[in-house]
Amino acid sequence: xxxxxxxxxxxxxxxxxxxxxxxxxxxxxxxxxxxxxxxxxxxxxxxxxxxxxxxxxxxxxxxxxxxxxxxxxxxxxxxxxxxxxxxxxxxxxxxxxxxxxxxxxxxxxxxxxxxxxxxxxxxxxx
Numbered sequence: 001x002x003x004x005x006x007x008x009x010x011x012x013x014x015x016x017x018x019x020x021x022x023x024x025x026x027x028x029x030x031x032x033x034x035x036x037x038x039x040x041x042x043x044x045x046x047x048x049x050x051x052x053x054x055x056x057x058x059x060x061x062x063x064x065x066x067x068x069x070x071x072x073x074x075x076x077x078x079x080x081x082x083x084x085x086x087x088x089x090x091x092x093x094x095x096x097x098x099x100x101x102x103x104x105x106x107x108x109x110x111x112x113x114x115x116x117x118x119x120x121x122x123x124x125x126x
Contacts, residue, residue: 001026001027001115002024002025002026002027002032002098002114002115003024003025003026003115004022004023004024004096004097004098004115004116004117005022005023005117005118006020006021006022006094006095006096006117006118006119006120007020007021007022007023007120008020008021008120009094009120009121009122009123010121010122010123011123011124011125012086012122012123012124012125013124013125013126014086014087014088014124014125014126015085015086016086016124017082017083017084017085017086018083018086018122019080019081019082019083020036020080020081020083020094020096020120020122021078021079021080022034022036022078022079022080022081022096022117023077023078024077024078024079024098025077031053031101031102032053032098032099032100032101032102032115033050033051033052033053033098033099033101033102033103033105033106033107034050034051034053034070034072034079034096034097034098034099035047035048035049035050035051035096035097035098035099035106035107035108035113036048036049036050036070036079036081036094036095036096036097037094037095037096037097037110038090038092038093038094038095038122039092039093039095039119040089040091040092041091041092043092045095045110046061047061047108047109047110048060048061048064048068048081048094049061049064049068049069049070049081050070050106050107050108051070051071051072051079051106052102052103052104052105052106053074053101053102053103054074054102055071055072055074056104057104057105057106058070058106059106059108061108063089064083064090067083067084067085067086068081068082068083068084069081069082070082079096081094081096083122086122086124087124088124088125088126089124090122090124091122091123091124092121092122093119093120093121093122094119094120094121094122095116095117095118095119096116096117097110097113097114097115097116097117098113098114098115098116099112099113099114100114
């Protein structure tokens, strides 16, 4: 079992930055490939970024590429999402998620993630 808790969301003006954190506890965090997803208002959940267990492989959605950086600290058992140059269309509830494997792969598929946090709201104003 892996318990995930997101934090760092809030209200920010367009062009601003936020850093989301995802604190993990339970089963050893090191042995999980991780990801960030988001659910914009009135829309389906969508992939944002993914990272493998050691941080050697990452993937980003085209909509955030170049503005977002996913990283992890396996000592602190924390996953991060640094978001810069935020746009109004980045407004969403952001979720971190953990897969049950630890290898070189990354995944954009929500059904490949076993554990999910409760989410943190990010709102970007004009």
